[in-house]
Amino acid sequence: MLQPLYNTSLSLLTDLYQITMAYGYWKSGTAEKEAVFNLYFRKHPFQGGFTIACGLSSVVEYLNAFSFSDDDVQYLGTLTGTDGQPLFDPAFLDYLHTLRFTGDIDAVLEGTVAFPNEPLVRVRGPILQCQLLETPLLTLVNFQSLIATKAARMRLAAQNDTLLEFGLRRAQGIDGGITASRAAYIGGCDATSNVLAGKLYGIPVRGTHAHSWVMSFDSELESFQVYADVLPNNVTLLVDTYDTIQGVKNAIEAGKKLKERGYQFSAIRLDSGDLAYLSIEARKLLDEAGFGETGIVGSNDLDEYLITSLKQQGARINIWGIGTKLVTAYDQPALGGVYKLAAIQNPAGEWEYKLKLSEQAIKISTPGIQQVRRYYNERGFISDMIYNEETPPAGPSTMIDPYDFTRQRRFTESTAFEDLLVPVFRKGQPVYTPPAIQAVRNRVQQQLARLHPSIKRFTNPHAYPVGLEQQLHQLRTDLILKMRQR
Amino acid sequence: MLQPLYNTSLSLLTDLYQITMAYGYWKSGTAEKEAVFNLYFRKHPFQGGFTIACGLSSVVEYLNAFSFSDDDVQYLGTLTGTDGQPLFDPAFLDYLHTLRFTGDIDAVLEGTVAFPNEPLVRVRGPILQCQLLETPLLTLVNFQSLIATKAARMRLAAQNDTLLEFGLRRAQGIDGGITASRAAYIGGCDATSNVLAGKLYGIPVRGTHAHSWVMSFDSELESFQVYADVLPNNVTLLVDTYDTIQGVKNAIEAGKKLKERGYQFSAIRLDSGDLAYLSIEARKLLDEAGFGETGIVGSNDLDEYLITSLKQQGARINIWGIGTKLVTAYDQPALGGVYKLAAIQNPAGEWEYKLKLSEQAIKISTPGIQQVRRYYNERGFISDMIYNEETPPAGPSTMIDPYDFTRQRRFTESTAFEDLLVPVFRKGQPVYTPPAIQAVRNRVQQQLARLHPSIKRFTNPHAYPVGLEQQLHQLRTDLILKMRQR
Numbered sequence: 001m002l003q004p005l006y007n008t009s010l011s012l013l014t015d016l017y018q019i020t021m022a023y024g025y026w027k028s029g030t031a032e033k034e035a036v037f038n039l040y041f042r043k044h045p046f047q048g049g050f051t052i053a054c055g056l057s058s059v060v061e062y063l064n065a066f067s068f069s070d071d072d073v074q075y076l077g078t079l080t081g082t083d084g085q086p087l088f089d090p091a092f093l094d095y096l097h098t099l100r101f102t103g104d105i106d107a108v109l110e111g112t113v114a115f116p117n118e119p120l121v122r123v124r125g126p127i128l129q130c131q132l133l134e135t136p137l138l139t140l141v142n143f144q145s146l147i148a149t150k151a152a153r154m155r156l157a158a159q160n161d162t163l164l165e166f167g168l169r170r171a172q173g174i175d176g177g178i179t180a181s182r183a184a185y186i187g188g189c190d191a192t193s194n195v196l197a198g199k200l201y202g203i204p205v206r207g208t209h210a211h212s213w214v215m216s217f218d219s220e221l222e223s224f225q226v227y228a229d230v231l232p233n234n235v236t237l238l239v240d241t242y243d244t245i246q247g248v249k250n251a252i253e254a255g256k257k258l259k260e261r262g263y264q265f266s267a268i269r270l271d272s273g274d275l276a277y278l279s280i281e282a283r284k285l286l287d288e289a290g291f292g293e294t295g296i297v298g299s300n301d302l303d304e305y306l307i308t309s310l311k312q313q314g315a316r317i318n319i320w321g322i323g324t325k326l327v328t329a330y331d332q333p334a335l336g337g338v339y340k341l342a343a344i345q346n347p348a349g350e351w352e353y354k355l356k357l358s359e360q361a362i363k364i365s366t367p368g369i370q371q372v373r374r375y376y377n378e379r380g381f382i383s384d385m386i387y388n389e390e391t392p393p394a395g396p397s398t399m400i401d402p403y404d405f406t407r408q409r410r411f412t413e414s415t416a417f418e419d420l421l422v423p424v425f426r427k428g429q430p431v432y433t434p435p436a437i438q439a440v441r442n443r444v445q446q447q448l449a450r451l452h453p454s455i456k457r458f459t460n461p462h463a464y465p466v467g468l469e470q471q472l473h474q475l476r477t478d479l480i481l482k483m484r485q486r
Numbered sequence: 487m488l489q490p491l492y493n494t495s496l497s498l499l500t501d502l503y504q505i506t507m508a509y510g511y512w513k514s515g516t517a518e519k520e521a522v523f524n525l526y527f528r529k530h531p532f533q534g535g536f537t538i539a540c541g542l543s544s545v546v547e548y549l550n551a552f553s554f555s556d557d558d559v560q561y562l563g564t565l566t567g568t569d570g571q572p573l574f575d576p577a578f579l580d581y582l583h584t585l586r587f588t589g590d591i592d593a594v595l596e597g598t599v600a601f602p603n604e605p606l607v608r609v610r611g612p613i614l615q616c617q618l619l620e621t622p623l624l625t626l627v628n629f630q631s632l633i634a635t636k637a638a639r640m641r642l643a644a645q646n647d648t649l650l651e652f653g654l655r656r657a658q659g660i661d662g663g664i665t666a667s668r669a670a671y672i673g674g675c676d677a678t679s680n681v682l683a684g685k686l687y688g689i690p691v692r693g694t695h696a697h698s699w700v701m702s703f704d705s706e707l708e709s710f711q712v713y714a715d716v717l718p719n720n721v722t723l724l725v726d727t728y729d730t731i732q733g734v735k736n737a738i739e740a741g742k743k744l745k746e747r748g749y750q751f752s753a754i755r756l757d758s759g760d761l762a763y764l765s766i767e768a769r770k771l772l773d774e775a776g777f778g779e780t781g782i783v784g785s786n787d788l789d790e791y792l793i794t795s796l797k798q799q800g801a802r803i804n805i806w807g808i809g810t811k812l813v814t815a816y817d818q819p820a821l822g823g824v825y826k827l828a829a830i831q832n833p834a835g836e837w838e839y840k841l842k843l844s845e846q847a848i849k850i851s852t853p854g855i856q857q858v859r860r861y862y863n864e865r866g867f868i869s870d871m872i873y874n875e876e877t878p879p880a881g882p883s884t885m886i887d888p889y890d891f892t893r894q895r896r897f898t899e900s901t902a903f904e905d906l907l908v909p910v911f912r913k914g915q916p917v918y919t920p921p922a923i924q925a926v927r928n929r930v931q932q933q934l935a936r937l938h939p940s941i942k943r944f945t946n947p948h949a950y951p952v953g954l955e956q957q958l959h960q961l962r963t964d965l966i967l968k969m970r971q972r
Contacts, residue, residue, distance in 0.1 A: 006660070007493035008686075013663070015654060015679040016693030020717055024699065027716035035702070075685040081719025082750040127702060134696075138655035139663055168501060169624035170820040172658035173665040174492070177499070177625055180658070193501040199561040200494075207502030210620075212827040213510065215840045216521070216613060230513035231506055233567025242843055242969065264568040273845060324820045333819035334656040334810045341698040354701045357728055359759060483728065 009069035010062060012076075014135040019076065019088075022128045026092050031128035034345040036369050038119035039137055041337045042362055045146055045329065049461025050451060052152050052444055053114045054183050055144035056107050056424070057434035059121060062136055063105065064430060068096045103129055105425040108372070110434065111148075111186060111443030112420060113451055115384055115466045117402075118372045120145070120337070122421060125428075127344065134339040143176075144183045146335040150304075150326055151187025152444055156456055157307040162319040164206050165189040166299065167327030180327035186441050189326075201437055208234055208269075214241040224254035232263040236297060239268045239282070248282045252289045259290075267295035267319060275300065276313035283316035295319045303330065304458060340365040351390060353475060357483050361403055367479055368472050372420040375411055380450035383409060384420075387469035399467035402476065409465065495555040496548060498562075500621040505562065505574075511614045512578050520831040521613035522855050524605035525623055527823045528848055531632055531815065535947025536937060538638050538930055539600045540669050541630035542593050542910070543920035545607060548622055549591065550916060554582045588914035589615055592907040594858070596920065597634075597672060597929030599937060600906075601870055601952045603888075604858045606631070606823070608907055611914075613830065620825040629662075630669045632821040636790075636812055637673025638930055642942055643793035648805040650692050651675040652785065653813030666813035672927050675812075687923055694720055694755075700727040710740035718749040722783060725754045725768070734768045738775045745776075753781035753805055761786065762799035769802035781805045789816065790944060826851040837876060839961060843969050847889055853965055854958050858906040861897055866936035869895060870906075873955035885953035888962065895951065 025031040044051050068076075073093040081087050103125020108114055120141055123130045154163055165184040171177030181197035191204040198205035209227055217223035220242055228235050235258055239247030248268060255265035268286070270278050275298045286294050298310065299321030307320055324330055342365065343351045353367035368388035375382040385399040401407035411417075424432040434440075454462035468476060511517040530537050554562075559579040567573050589611015594600055606627055609616050640649055651670040657663030667683030677690035684691035695713055703709035706728055714721050721744055725733030734754060741751035754772070756764050761784045772780050784796065785807030793806055810816060828851065829837045839853030854874035861868040871885040887893035897903075910918040920926075940948035954962060 008682075010660065010682065012682040012685055013654070013660060014681055015652070016681050016684075016691045017679065017695055018693075019681060020693060020720060021695050021699050024695065024713055024716050025702075028712050030702070033702070037698070072685070076681075079691065081717070082721075082752055083719045085719055087717065087720055131696075131698065134698075135655050139657055139660060142656055143658050143662065166501070168499070169621050170628055170822070171625055172629050172662040172814065172819065174496065174499060174625060175660050176629065176658040176662035178659075193503065195500055195502050195505060195562075196494075196496065196498040198502075199498055199558070205502045205565065207504075207506060209503055209507050209510065210617075211842050212523070212617065212620075213507050215827050215842065216511075216516070216519070216830055226514050227510055230510050231567070231573065233569045233571055234506060234573055235568075242972065266568055272849070324822070328658065328814075328819040330819055333658065333814040333816055336656070336810070339655075341701050344702055356697050356701065363758070486728065 009067065009072050010136065011066055011068045012072050013139065014132055018132050018134055021131050023088055023092050025128045025131070026095060027089070032126045034124065035127035035130050035341060036122065036124045036343040037130045037134070037339050038342050038366075038370055039121040039123070039141060039337060039339045040117055040119050041335055042116050043336065044116065045149055045332045045335050046153060048149065048153065048458065049455040049464060050113045050149070050448075051115070051145055051335070052148040052187055053108045053112045053120050053145055054110050054148035054186055055141035056110045056121070058140040058144065059105070059107070059137055060424060060430060060432065060434055062140060063101050063425060066101045068099065073097045099129070100428060101129055101425070102126065102428040103425065104423070104427065106421040107424045108420045109422060109443065111440040111447065113381075113447045115464055117366060117466060118384060118386060119370045119421065122370060124369070138337050138339055142335045142337040144179060145337070146329045146332075147180045147183035147327065148187035148444070150329045151184040151189050152448060153304040153458065154307065154320070154322055154326060155188025156448070157304040157311070158320050161317070162295070163189045164297070164319065164321045165192045165194070165323070165326055166321045167323035168194045170324040171327045177327060182437065184326055186437065187444060188441070203437070208236040209238055211238060211241045214238065220247060221250040221253055224250055225257065228254045228258045232258055232261060235263065235265055236267040236269055238271060240270055240272050244270065244273055244278050245281060248285050252285060252291065255291055255294065256289070265291055265294045267297050269297035269299065269321070270317070271299050275317060276310050276315040279316040280314060297321055299323070301325060308458070342367050343369055353479060355476065355479050357480065364480065366402070366468065366472070366476055368475065373417045374420055375415045375417045376450065377416065380452060381464070382415070383465035383467070385411070385467055385469050386472060388472045388475065391471040393469050398470040400470055400473040401465075401467045402473060405473070407467070409467065495553065495558050496622065497552055497554045498558050499625065500618055504618050504620055507617050508614045509574055509578055511617070512581060513575070517612055517614035519613045520610065521616050521827060522608065522610045522829040523616045523620070523825050524828050524852075524856055525607040525609070525627060525823060525825045526603055526605050527821055528602050529822065530602065531635055531818045531821050532639060534635065534639065534944065535941040535950060536599045536635070536934075537601070537631055537821070538634040538673055539594045539598045539606050539631055540596050540634035540672055541627035542596045542607070544626040544630065545591070545593070545623055546910060546916060546918070546920055548626060549587050549911060552587045554585065556583075559583045585615070586914060587615055587911070588612065589911065590909070590913065591911040593910045594906045595908060595929065597926040597933065598906060599933045601950055603852060603952060604870060604872060605856045605907065608856060610855070624823050624825055628821045628823040630665060631823070632815045632818075633666045633669035633813065634673035634930065636815045637670040637675050638934060639790040639944065640793065640806070640808055640812060641674025642934070643790040643797070644806050647803070648781070649675045650783070650805065650807045651678045651680070651809070651812055652807045653809035654680045656810040657813045663813060668923065670812055672923065673930060674927070689923070694722040695724055697724060697727045700724065706733060707736040707739055710736055711743065714740045714744045718744055718747060721749065721751055722753040722755055724757060726756055726758045730756065730759055730764050731767060734771050738771060738777065741777055741780065742775070751777055751780045753783050755783035755785065755807070756803070757785050761803060762796050762801040765802040766800060783807055785809070787811060794944070828853050829855055839965060841962065841965050843966065850966065852888070852954065852958070852962055854961065859903050860906055861901050861903045862936065863902065866938060867950070868901070869951035869953070871897070871953055871955050872958060874958045874961065877957040879955050884956040886956055886959040887951075887953045888959060891959070893953070895953065
């Protein structure tokens with residue numbers, strides 16, 4: 001999805017400090033030290049109970065294309081420091097120029113439900129390379145996971161209704177719009193208004209006309225009739241340009257002629273006013289006129305809360321158009337994903353485990369070559385246990401809540417599980433082919449079906465249990481204590 | 487700025503309904519009707535008193551490249567309607583294939599302060615073309631104006647301090663990040679961490695190291711010393727990986743060696759904890775050690791309110807690193823810009839004025855071929871009057887507040903003014919060359935200097951007076967009354 005869009009090397013799509021650190025490693029002879037970084041988030045967005053992992057296919061594309069171009073290194077050569085001298089040694093720029101990714105990536109599949117502190121992407125490789133990838137990987141995964149999660153919430157609210165994404169005009173930049181359309185589709189939207197996203201990703205596109213169409217005619221009825229004449233197989237009429245109820249009546253008039261011609265009067269659209277009241281009245285008028293199959297699109301700054309409320313009020317909307325609130329994730333426009341060093345090899349080839357200390361318990365990272373084991377039964381997912389692949393659980397295992405060590409769970413050997421991180425790159429080579437977007441979209445709904453409803457509710461959701469395998473918990477605790485004693 | 491980045495035609499970067507409407511106009515023989523649309527917003531973002539117009543240079547680029555490619559029309563040819571038949575007649579796709587923009591664009595210069603209801607971009611041309619441009623123009627202008635405004639607010643809060651934009655990892659997609667870096671620089675940031683934005687737009691880039699650099703060494707002091715050894719002309723040391731005060735002391739140790747070598751110890755950086763307290767303590771330690779010139783960078787989810795509060799608390803931070811809250815415009819991640827039909831020519835070549843009615847007064851649009859006249863004196867801007875170019879004010883003019891017609895202002899002929907919209911395209915040809923980014927950035931500060939402080943404050947800002955010239959006000963009122971009487 002990056003390749004058809006971007007015309008430029010994206011290897012400089014990173015923070016300058018990644019490159020100065022890379023220089024530091026290179027210059028001090030530690031560039032090749034093997035390291036492990038985990039990309040994870042600390043808190044679900046939207047005060048929710050789940051997050052949908054999304055963005056891996058972009059990560060794969062990004063890594064496949066990762067290479068500093070001639071003008072990338074030329075540009076880096078122009079950067080200067082406080083003394084006006086170049087920041088970087090030309091030999092380092094030569095090194096960057098030939099650099100390719102040679103590490104390993106393990107990641108959670110796109111469309112998987114994920115929880116705080118679980119690595120979504122794990123990067124293992126020379127520390128210099130791991131460091132350069134921090135920013136682009138976060139940019140790709142943070143935003144796409146955020147929007148897929150928002151869309152999944154909208155889908156929960158809309159139940160079995162049709163969900164259309166309309167947000168391009170309010171999106172954060174061009175690919176803010178295009179990427180949002182893709183992630184929204186994955187999260188559960190049925191179609192987008194964004195034609196370029198449709199073209200690039202094979203997402204169904206939908207749309208008919210705006211107020212300006214109606215205003216360009218002398219009367220609303222004429223505008224509807226002309227529209228139905230010229231596009232009889234795509235008739236959704238926007239009825240609120242002047243007076244909504246009169247608009248519904250005009251739409252019915254146009255719909256009758258359309259029906260006579262043997263076409264389907266798909267829907268009317270309400271874009272303002274009291275959507276509950278107007279949709280109920282419109283439904284009556286449509287039904288009385290024999291248009292029981294004609295749908296009602298509702299739009300106007302909707303989100304999962306308004307959709308829920310409108311449904312509770314008995315609104316007869318069965319197609320929801322959502323724009324701004326979805327594509328910008330309006331109530332929380334960033335997922336705070338982070339990328340933390342978790343282990344580094346010493347010259348003897350042994351892992352030294354690393355964590356980032358903080359005064360805030362939630363900000364203390366977890367060391368280790370982390371994998372996530374998800375236990376489940378026939379009713380759904382039970383809980384997730386993060387473990388260190390160097391010390392995998394053997395036999396029955398105990399999982400400990402890192403924020404309250406008295407909360408523990410034991411799993412017998414017979415509990416079914418799957419490990420969530422799968423190999424994506426090995427020694428720089430891709431070993432995983434991202435599935436078609438439709439399969440990712442299906443996965444989201446399959447995953448959500450296995451989550452208890454209490455975890456999916458919008459208000460005070462139940463916290464799905466995630467903990468550390470006991471050996472990893474011990475390792476983390478020992479490290480914290482050691483560091484605090486310094 | 488689009489061209490170096492994107493590899494694809496962006497002519498499908500629009501909502502499907504623009505294309506179905508275009509088809510409707512084409513099929514009903516009205517495609518060439520001359521129309522005027524205005525792009526404007528109804529409310530300042532962030533409950534503020536001003537907005538910075540931004541995005542015009544992207545609009546120019548977009549229009550220069552506007553052309554449906556072979557695969558664009560091929561894709562449109564695959565779209566089908568409710569009956570499974572193609573949506574579009576092949577002759578229409580041929581028409582699109584050869585379509586170029588042939589209209590006029592007038593626009594407010596990038597970096598200008600703008601107010602609700604003032605057209606930022608005015609598009610005049612065949613209605614089919616005007617309609618196709620709605621979505622991309624909104625996408626480009628909404629987001630860039632939003633971020634430039636947010637950055638200008640951060641700049642006001644930071645006063646004369648250095649302001650660094652760090653947001654890429656939390657941005658909404660790749661160009662959400664790149665475009666945000668550009669708009670943030672225009673709005674008043676001094677530099678970005680985003681290397682690709684630096685390369686593409688010539689924005690200064692800044693950055694040194696992260697916690698992971700420190701964690702990859704056995705001790706913090708060693709990590710600082712190695713960093714200062716290898717990048718002596720770019721030394722900003724992040725001191726909060728373990729214990730901040732100890733970190734400052736270690737940084738001073740490394741700084742002393744650096745000083746001996748004749749280099750400048752640029753700054754330390756605080757990224758967590760009580761920034762007011764820690765910066766005051768750090769300042770004392772640095773000053774005592776003879777590093778009075780060494781700066782203190784503060785970061786950690788900062789925005790204009792936190793910067794103001796920290797300054798009020800006496801924080802000694804003089805370099806502010808701002809990320810998520812800036813590049814996503816966190817507290818209001820979308821500017822609600824709209825694009826409304828304002829006039830259309832009848833077959834006799836006369837303008838028929840158009841407006842969109844609404845139950846909400848703020849949502850009623852304004853008809854006319856609008857221009858904005860900004861009156862000013864030596865103390866700054868006085869007020870803005872929107873007028874219809876077909877009925878320009880002659881002699882002394884009266885401006886009327888459309889939301890309270892009893893609020894009126896009179897301007898004598900001697901009041902100085904400038905008209906804000908300048909010609910950008912004429913008959914499809916560009917007649918305006920966007921200035922260098924630095925000039926746009928300077929313009930923002932020049933413009934803000936001419937706004938009264940009461941309009942720039944964050945809490946309950948004074949509303950800058952904007953009204954309609956009396957003839958335009960009369961036209962609008964007449965149209966509303968006529969429509970309400972239907």
